[in-house]
Amino acid sequence: MAEPEKNFDQDMEFFVDMQRCISCHACETACAECETNGQETMIHVNYVDRAHSVQTTVQVCMHCEDPACANVCPADAISKDSNGVVHSANTSRCIGCSNCVMACPFGVPKKMEAAELMMKCNLCYDRTSVGKKPMCATVCPSGALYYGTREEMRKKRPNSDPVNTFKFGAQTVHTKVNVMMPKGSKELKVH
Amino acid sequence: MAYEPKEKNPPNWKGDFPIRQDEATHVTRREFAKFLCLLSGGLALGNGYVVLSSFAYPDKELEGEHLVCNTSEVPVGGMTMFAIKGTKEIPYILIHLAEGEWRAFEQKCTHLSCAVVYRDEVKKIECPCHNGWFSADTGEVLQGPPPRALPQLSVVVRNEKVYVTAFKDTIS
Numbered sequence: 001m002a003e004p005e006k007n008f009d010q011d012m013e014f015f016v017d018m019q020r021c022i023s024c025h026a027c028e029t030a031c032a033e034c035e036t037n038g039q040e041t042m043i044h045v046n047y048v049d050r051a052h053s054v055q056t057t058v059q060v061c062m063h064c065e066d067p068a069c070a071n072v073c074p075a076d077a078i079s080k081d082s083n084g085v086v087h088s089a090n091t092s093r094c095i096g097c098s099n100c101v102m103a104c105p106f107g108v109p110k111k112m113e114a115a116e117l118m119m120k121c122n123l124c125y126d127r128t129s130v131g132k133k134p135m136c137a138t139v140c141p142s143g144a145l146y147y148g149t150r151e152e153m154r155k156k157r158p159n160s161d162p163v164n165t166f167k168f169g170a171q172t173v174h175t176k177v178n179v180m181m182p183k184g185s186k187e188l189k190v191h
Numbered sequence: 192m193a194y195e196p197k198e199k200n201p202p203n204w205k206g207d208f209p210i211r212q213d214e215a216t217h218v219t220r221r222e223f224a225k226f227l228c229l230l231s232g233g234l235a236l237g238n239g240y241v242v243l244s245s246f247a248y249p250d251k252e253l254e255g256e257h258l259v260c261n262t263s264e265v266p267v268g269g270m271t272m273f274a275i276k277g278t279k280e281i282p283y284i285l286i287h288l289a290e291g292e293w294r295a296f297e298q299k300c301t302h303l304s305c306a307v308v309y310r311d312e313v314k315k316i317e318c319p320c321h322n323g324w325f326s327a328d329t330g331e332v333l334q335g336p337p338p339r340a341l342p343q344l345s346v347v348v349r350n351e352k353v354y355v356t357a358f359k360d361t362i363s
Contacts, residue, residue: 070210081212 008083008129011149015162016060017180020144023056027136027145034135040112042121043136058144061086061108061121063176069100069109084176085125089118105168161185256347256354259285268311272298286327293346295355296330302337
């Protein structure tokens with residue numbers, strides 16, 4: 001088997017700061033620009049509480065250590081590479097069953113009904129594998145999305161801590177992507 | 192932050208359908224070509240061995256007479272099977288064709304070595320595998336895929352006992 005890609009910078013990590021999202025949809029547009037996505041965005045901007053607030057958050061694939069979407073895929077379409085990136089469904093295998101959509105605790109995969117395919121973020125693998133930053137992170141004006149080293153992040157946000165451990169009831173999920181939380185946070189409990 | 196598999200002993204089906212790309216086995220074109228070369232090379236060597244060994248150890252003609260059975264044991268139109276002890280143990284069939292007419296042939300069809308049987312109702316030898324038919328008189332091919340006649344033995348009847356010897360063509 002081939003050696004893992006050496007161009008992928010293992011020190012670089014993805015950070016999401018939900019509070020900084022200003023609903024500009026630049027990340028969505030940038031993601032859809034990518035030719036490999038076929039003009040479809042794989043990152044989603046969601047309203048937190050549409051009736052009462054204009055606050056939005058971004059939803060990017062968390063690239064779980066043990067991805068539920070890949071585990072439940074009956075067609076073996078979702079795979080994880082040696083860099084920890086969970087790839088979008090292999091279109092030649094995806095049967096559009098939506099198992100991954102229902103399994104993901106973060107609600108990331110979205111099924112493209114028109115194409116009967118699931119599409120999700122693959123951490124801009126075409127870019128990150130050659131040392132570039134993901135599209136969405138490069139265009140985000142408010143810093144809600146950031147791709148860089150943990151050291152850089154610590155300097156930028158001294159009062160926040162990146163968290164990549166999530167508790168969904170009894171289940172603990174470790175991810176490759178970090179969410180910025182108040183300083184001292186070790187894990188995020190989702191009930 | 193290199194990825195480590197969470198489970199050390201995943202269930203068997205996970206091995207067949209791994210999530211991780213580096214756990215998935217991929218047969219490259221080069222590996223497949225190598226396998227084909229080795230396989231065909233092995234087959235060529237095996238065929239060469241068969242040819243060489245047939246030259247090195249040619250079949251010896253049967254020597255002497257060998258007792259098969261008593262004449263009373265095989266009725267007219269009947270067939271029995273035998274092998275000659277102390278030889279390569281080739282299976283033979285002995286056919287009681289008519290009163291006093293006996294034939295002995297190898298039981299292996301010359302096509303793919305299926306066991307042939309004598310069909311008294313048509314007075315022919317049948318290979319049931321691929322509908323091959325041989326003459327019960329001379330062993331020559333009448334129909335079907337067999338390429339050669341059945342090898343034959345001469346039958347000698349003496350003192351109510353049936354013996355076989357190497358076949359001698361009585362006509363020529």
